[in-house]
Amino acid sequence: MQPRIPRQSAGEQGGRWPDGTDxxxxxxxxxxxxxxxxxxxxxxxxxxxxxxxHLLHSLLECDAEARALLGDGPRIARVLGYxxxxxxxxxxxWQGAVEDSGAVPVVSGVDGFSAPAAAAMEDAGVRAARRGAxxxxxxxxxxxxxxxxxxxxxEVLARAAVEPHAVLARVENHFESTP
Numbered sequence: 205m206q207p208r209i210p211r212q213s214a215g216e217q218g219g220r221w222p223d224g225t226d227x228x229x230x231x232x233x234x235x236x237x238x239x240x241x242x243x244x245x246x247x248x249x250x251x252x253x254x255x256x257x258h259l260l261h262s263l264l265e266c267d268a269e270a271r272a273l274l275g276d277g278p279r280i281a282r283v284l285g286y287x288x289x290x291x292x293x294x295x296x297x298w299q300g301a302v303e304d305s306g307a308v309p310v311v312s313g314v315d316g317f318s319a320p321a322a323a324a325m326e327d328a329g330v331r332a333a334r335r336g337a338x339x340x341x342x343x344x345x346x347x348x349x350x351x352x353x354x355x356x357x358x359e360v361l362a363r364a365a366v367e368p369h370a371v372l373a374r375v376e377n378h379f380e381s382t383p
Contacts, residue, residue, distance in 0.1 A: 267342030
């Protein structure tokens with residue numbers, strides 16, 4: 205059996221990422237809040253690891269910019285509706301199971317995250333670095349989450365009729381229009 209994730213949020217751990225770096229040094233305020241929220245959500249749900257659906261749920265709650273790029277109000281409501289239902293019906297088949305999309309190799313060194321969630325966090329960092337950003341932002345994570353179609357986050361988005369390619373196009377347009 206896999207070890208459980210720590211019972212405290214990242215903020216309660218002194219605001220540190222598992223590799224010892226400060227969340228504030230690595231992530232925007234919104235993304236640091238989303239990661240902390242995802243950790244709390246996973247613990248509350250009794251999940252062994254933070255998965256991509258935990259990250260998506262917390263990201264949509266914490267980052268208005270990422271939420272706006274996902275789509276219109278009714279679409280956000282559908283996505284949040286599916287995410288909220290994960291512990292009461294939809295998503296029950298996920299309980300007690302570790303997320304593994306099969307699309308990415310196992311990423312080590314990110315304790316408490318499923319392999320796809322760790323890969324999404326890493327991809328978000330790469331995306332931020334590629335555009336020269338000092339910190340990884342929520343929009344970077346949103347792009348990384350929609351990029352892998354075989355994750356729990358992608359399953360939720362598909363059920364809510366969110367087209368990943370359209371989200372990625374909006375993200376690219378956002379970065380092109382933002383100085």
